[in-house]
Every structure is written in C-alpha cells, then in structure tokens.
Amino acid sequence: xxxxxxxxxxxxxxxxxxxxDELGADVAASLNGHLATxxxxxxxxxxxxxxxxxxxxxxxxxxxxxxxxxxxxxHVAAKQGAILRGKLYRxxxxxxxxVVLVFLGIGMFSSTRPKPDPDQLAQEAGSQYSEPKESTxxxxxxxxxxxxxxxxxDYTLRPSHDIVKMWDYDIPVIAFYNNGEFAxxxxxxxxxxxxxxxxxxxxxxxxxxxxxxxxxxxxxIVYTGGPNGLEQFLITRRAGMRPL
Numbered sequence: 001x002x003x004x005x006x007x008x009x010x011x012x013x014x015x016x017x018x019x020x021d022e023l024g025a026d027v028a029a030s031l032n033g034h035l036a037t038x039x040x041x042x043x044x045x046x047x048x049x050x051x052x053x054x055x056x057x058x059x060x061x062x063x064x065x066x067x068x069x070x071x072x073x074x075h076v077a078a079k080q081g082a083i084l085r086g087k088l089y090r091x092x093x094x095x096x097x098x099v100v101l102v103f104l105g106i107g108m109f110s111s112t113r114p115k116p117d118p119d120q121l122a123q124e125a126g127s128q129y130s131e132p133k134e135s136t137x138x139x140x141x142x143x144x145x146x147x148x149x150x151x152x153x154d155y156t157l158r159p160s161h162d163i164v165k166m167w168d169y170d171i172p173v174i175a176f177y178n179n180g181e182f183a184x185x186x187x188x189x190x191x192x193x194x195x196x197x198x199x200x201x202x203x204x205x206x207x208x209x210x211x212x213x214x215x216x217x218x219x220x221i222v223y224t225g226g227p228n229g230l231e232q233f234l235i236t237r238r239a240g241m242r243p244l
Contacts, residue, residue, distance in 0.1 A: 010045050152235045153235070157176045
C-alpha cells in the first residue's frame, strides 16, 4: 500500500466509530502493515488518534445542563409524533378520497342502471288484456315483423308475446292458451339466423309442429291437442299461406 492510499484510509477510518471494521479485514491488514514500515504515515496516524482522544476526553468533561436529556427526549418524541400524525392525516385523506370515489362510482352505476317502470308495465298489460289483437300488432310492428299472423287466430284468447332463446338466437313468439292446450307461433326472418329452410313439419304424441312461410318470415307453429288441435285457436281458415 502506498502513502497516498494509507492517508485516504486513515481519514475514512476516523469517520467511523472506534473498533469499526468498515475498512474490511484485507484493507485493515494492509494499512497496518504500511504504518509499521512508514514512519511518516505512522506519525500522522498517531497524531490523529491523540487529537481524537483529547477531544473526546474534553467533551466528556463538559457539564450538561439540568434537564437537557429530558428535553432532547421530549423533542424527539414530539418530532416523531408530528411525523406520525402527518402519516395518519395523509392516510385519512386517502381513505376519504377512496370512499368518495366508491360512492361516486355507485352513483354513476345507479344512474346508468335501467329503471323499471311499473306504470308502463301495468299499461302494457292492461292494453294486452283489453285490446289483445291491437296490442299484438303493435308488438309485431315494434319487432319490424308483419303484423298479420298466417292464420286467423282467436285473439279473445288474449295471447302473450315474448322473445325467447332458441338455438342460441332470440326468436319472437306469440302464445295462445285454451283449456290447458297451447299454440305458440315462433317467427323467424327469412334473411336471418337460424336458417328457416331447415325447418320441417314434425309431430309426436303430445305436440305438432307446422311450418308456414311468406315472403319475409317463416312461422313455426307448435301446438298441442293432436293433429287437429290447432282448430281450437282459430276463427276461420285463411287462404294464401302454403304449409310445407
């Protein structure tokens, strides 16, 4: 180790507590070896050590004012309390802001949620009961479908109308009920999905399926009561529709 390096490590060593090994074992051993062979660096090191000891001894002989320790402890405690209160205050502000954001989010969500209108529901139900044919025609028009059904259904049976999920598609349907039997008219657009050309008449022991088509839509009529069970839902037969 050269003198320049030794002087650097001596200054660095003075900034650490006595007995500190901040220099590391290898550097400390190299420094001690250099001091043992270099009288100039050894003298500098001895003078610095003597000065530090003299200053430390003088400082220990200085009398402390009464209550200084308690004042220092109280001051540190007050500073720590202020820091803690600041952290709590910032945390409270953050929590309050989060609560405000939550309530704002709830308010925005509530304002965008659909609001059911019982009055409108009652009016529609009343119209469906008192004007079954007109109500059904208005509903078909709202769905952009022909307002006339393919057969002269008896609207005094007060049909219901709805959108149902079939084959993963939404299909409009009008249902007539009479003495425990039913006839349901499913309406499929000819230019839509599912493919109406795939529909065929069908029958089992409890229900019959009849397919009728015009230029715009295909009707799938499902009814119970046997092969002639559809007659109980009709007023008179209407010509012009071709059963398939």
